[in-house]
Amino acid sequence: MSGYLSAAPSSLSSPSTSAPARPVPPFPPLRVGRGGDRLRRALRRRRRAGAAGLAVVAAALAVGGTEARASRGAGPPEAKPPPAVVRMVSAPVRIADGATVRLLRPGDRVDVVAAERAGPPRVVAVGARVAGVPEPEKASGDGGALVVLSVPRETARTLVGAGSVARLAVTLC
Numbered sequence: 001m002s003g004y005l006s007a008a009p010s011s012l013s014s015p016s017t018s019a020p021a022r023p024v025p026p027f028p029p030l031r032v033g034r035g036g037d038r039l040r041r042a043l044r045r046r047r048r049a050g051a052a053g054l055a056v057v058a059a060a061l062a063v064g065g066t067e068a069r070a071s072r073g074a075g076p077p078e079a080k081p082p083p084a085v086v087r088m089v090s091a092p093v094r095i096a097d098g099a100t101v102r103l104l105r106p107g108d109r110v111d112v113v114a115a116e117r118a119g120p121p122r123v124v125a126v127g128a129r130v131a132g133v134p135e136p137e138k139a140s141g142d143g144g145a146l147v148v149l150s151v152p153r154e155t156a157r158t159l160v161g162a163g164s165v166a167r168l169a170v171t172l173c
Contacts, residue, residue: 090131091149091156096167098145104130109173110149112159114166124162125155127173144168 093112095101104110112125132148147170151159162168 086152088150089153089156091151091159092146093149093159093163093168094144094146095170096144097169098136098143100170101133101145101147102136103172104133104147104170106130106132110170111173112149112162113169113171114162115169116166121169122162124158124168125149125151128155 096115108130109127110125110130111123112128113121114124115121128149128151130147131150134146134148136145137143144167149159159168
């Protein structure tokens with residue numbers, strides 16, 4: 001046996017002077033755990049390529065659609081005006097029946113009805129959101145109760161006008 005393969009204690013204490021039986025070939029360093037990164041990078045590249053392809057197709061269709069319309073003699077599509085922004089305002093409204101107001105909670109939806117002596121009742125506001133219910137006044141008697149409704153500005157004007165000439169009531173939606 002060669003000197004480095006023998007199990008004699010003398011060979012362990014002194015360095016071996018004989019060369020190995022076969023030379024060790026040179027090899028690149030091992031990189032452990034990098035195989036998953038390659039797969040992830042390949043998938044990421046494939047996803048990016050797919051997304052870029054879809055973007056190109058979408059751009060071609062967008063440009064081609066207007067050119068096709070122009071070649072047929074049709075003018076550009078009509079631009080519709082944006083819908084008007086409905087601005088909501090808080091409208092304090094005095095309801096004739098105070099007990100009904102105590103049933104309401106913020107977030108409830110109500111219809112407001114105006115009852116006049118001369119004519120039939122009419123609906124003043126539909127689906128108004130209850131923004132708040134203030135504490136009842138101690139000396140209110142039969143004056144009703146206050147409720148704050150969140151309504152569009154035009155509906156708030158109608159509510160104020162109706163509240164000055166008629167008694168208002170609410171129905172839960």
